Amino acid sequence: MAIIEPFNLEPSPLITINGRNEASANFNLQANASTDAGNIQGIVQRPDGTPIPFATVKLFTSNNVPFEHNNSNATGRFIFPQVPVGSYLITASEPTFLTPLRVSVTVSKNRNTDVTITMQTDPDGNKNALFGIVKNSTNNDPLRDATVQLFRVVGTGSESVGVVTTNLQGQYLFANLIDGSYFITASKSGFLSNQSTPVSISGREFAPADIGIAVDPDANTGTIHGFVTDSSNNSPINNAIVALYSVSNGTEQIIDITKTNAAGLYLFGDIISGTYRVKATVQIEG
Known part of the structure; x- marks a missing residue:
């Protein structure tokens, strides 16, 4: 039977016995406040x-x-x-x-x-984690909705382990990682992607790895693309010459020239705001 104390332990005053004294000590015990x-x-x-x-x-x-x-x-x-x-x-x-x-x-x-x-042993209890913040490298502000990809170093190469997205505070987390060396890449629309240096983790290590990405100077530009085909059979024309003209006050000026690929596709990038015209032709050396 377990011992329970329904009343508080109460001490008597000091009692002195000197020879054949008859002493007494009475108690008026107070109930323990925690008896319920x-x-x-x-x-x-x-x-x-x-x-x-x-x-x-x-x-x-x-x-x-x-x-x-x-x-x-x-x-x-x-x-x-x-x-x-x-x-x-x-x-x-x-x-x-x-x-x-x-x-x-x-x-x-x-x-x-x-x-x-x-309690059961966690099968991943001795694994590692890599965590950090993706920041704007210009002002150090955290970047939400950035894409973070994790790679594990394998020999002279690497293998992709996973992809996550940063939260409102720019944070990411990769857990349950086996011992090894890892690096991350971070990217976001309007920024230039970046890669971290490798980090070695082992023995239930939780390692921080912050990374900064720079604003893409060409982020606020556009593209122009299209296909060049042969009108007789609609087949794509490879190596067609495509010229990009800027148009200002009715005057056209070539600013870039490219060629189509095997699918007849051409593409101009990093185009600033303005008015343009594209012209295509095929030229063969005789």
Whole structure:
């Protein structure tokens, strides 16, 4: 039977005995203010019964309101003393372990409630993470919705591991990474993409890797493209000459010349605001 103290421990005044004195000490005990409470105690352990020391044990009310937290001791034991009578939920957390589903516990008046919390090892518990912020390299402001791609160095090459998008604060995170050397690339519309230097991580390491990307000086420009085909059979014409003219006050001036590819496609980029005309022809050396 568990020992419960419904009354507070009350001391007597000092008593002096000198020879054949007859002394008395009467008590008027005051009830413990927490007599409508009980204790929750137990152990945090692995499936094989091995205790897990220094785990965080979290107690919730039945309405999911956090009530208290404590740590298991060196032997995995824990206790929540003087918990008001009622129903509660309890679970535990510890690095490299999975947080188990909460266990229902009922606290009775002047009783000890025993709980065993069993935790499974996290199969990814010893893996690594790479995290950071993508910033505008001009003013250091974080960039939201930037694309971050992660690569793992393999020999003299690399392999793509994953792609994420930055949040409102420009942050990204790659978790559950095996030991190795990694680098990231960051890109965003209107900016020039950039690549970080490789970072080596191992042994449950969480490594920061911030990266800056510069504003594309040609971001506010346009493109003109099209296809050149033979009117007799609509087949694409390769190596057709295409000239780009700027038009100002009725005057045309060639500013660029390109050729079509095998699909008959031509493309002019980085075109500033203005008025243009494109002309195409085929010229063969005789």
